Each structure stands twice: as structure tokens, then as C-alpha cells.
Amino acid sequence: MKSYLIENYANLQGLIGISFMFLMLAIIFISYVINGYNYKIIAKAYENKFGLLPQTARLARGASLIGTPAAYFAKIDFIMGSLIFPYNRVINHDMSIESYNYIRNLPGHLTTGFKIEAALWLAELILAMAFMLIEFIV
Numbered sequence: 001m002k003s004y005l006i007e008n009y010a011n012l013q014g015l016i017g018i019s020f021m022f023l024m025l026a027i028i029f030i031s032y033v034i035n036g037y038n039y040k041i042i043a044k045a046y047e048n049k050f051g052l053l054p055q056t057a058r059l060a061r062g063a064s065l066i067g068t069p070a071a072y073f074a075k076i077d078f079i080m081g082s083l084i085f086p087y088n089r090v091i092n093h094d095m096s097i098e099s100y101n102y103i104r105n106l107p108g109h110l111t112t113g114f115k116i117e118a119a120l121w122l123a124e125l126i127l128a129m130a131f132m133l134i135e136f137i138v
Contacts, residue, residue, distance in 0.1 A: 002137060002138075005137055005138050009134070009138050012134055013131070013134070016127055016130060016134070020124065020127050020128070020131075023120055023123055023124045023127065026120055027065070027117060027121065027124070028065060030113055030116060030117045030120070031065045031072070031117060032064070032065070034113035035113045035114055035117060038110045038113055038114070039076065039079070041110060042079060042103070042106060042110055042111075043061075046099070050096075050098075050102070053078065054078045054093070054095055054099075055094045056074040056075075056077060056078070056094070057074070057075055057076075057077070057078045059074065060072065060074040061075060076114065078094075078103070079103055079111070079114050080114050080117075080118055082095070082100050082104055083103065083104065083111055083114055083118070084115075084118055
């Protein structure tokens with residue numbers, strides 16, 4: 001296997017690099033086009049039902065993936081954290097169990113984009129780890 005990786009190092013590096021770029025473009029498209037619109041709908045419905053967004057989402061309300069990526073993750077964390085993880089006070093801080101269940105029970109057309117974005121981030125992480133593993137082996 002090591003000889004295969006050494007012989008095809010340039011090809012594997014190029015394949016992983018191109019895959020990384022396509023995934024990043026897909027994530028940017030989903031976050032701006034699909035999830036941007038859905039976030040506004042979810043945030044407005046959440047505010048109508050519970051009064052205020054969670055603190056981090058309020059602070060990062062105008063954040064974008066390209067301009068302020070760390071704030072973007074704080075902005076969407078109350079949605080993605082509720083959709084991906086079970087309820088706990090660490091991930092879902094500043095949220096009650098009712099608001100957690102509200103996010104989880106939203107219609108699928110509003111939450112599917114966030115689930116796809118999370119899956120693409122996971123795929124990007126796996127690609128980065130594969131690249132590091134190849135660099136380590138070769």
C-alpha cells in the first residue's frame with residue numbers, strides 16, 4: 001500500500017485537492033443560497049414563538065461564511081446543534097427543551113439544507129484527514 005501511495009502521490013494529492021475545492025464551493029452555495037433564506041424564516045418563527053434567539057445567534061445575526069466564518073457557525077449553531085446532537089446543556093446552551101424540540105420538529109424543507117451542509121462539512125473533514133494521512137505515510 002505504501003508503494004501505491006508513493007507511486008500515485010501526485011494523482012491522489014490532485015484528486016483530494018479538487019474534491020476539497022468542489023466540496024467548499026457546494027458548502028458556500030448551500031450556505032448562501034438555500035440556508036440563508038431558510039435561516040431568516042426559522043429565526044423569525046423562533047422569535048415569534050420564544051421571544052429571542054439564543055445569545056450567540058443574536059450576536060452573530062449578520063455573519064457570513066466567507067466574511068466571518070467563526071461568527072457564521074455561532075449564528076447557525078442553534079439550528080445545527082439541535083438537528084444533529086441530542087439535547088444537552090453544553091451544546092444547546094441558552095435553549096429550553098421546548099425550543100430544542102421546536103427546531104427538531106420544523107418542516108423538512110426548512111432543515112434539509114442545514115443537514116446537507118453538516119454532512120458536507122463532515123466529508124470535508126474526512127478529506128482533510130485523508131490528505132494528512134497520505135502526507136504522513138508518504
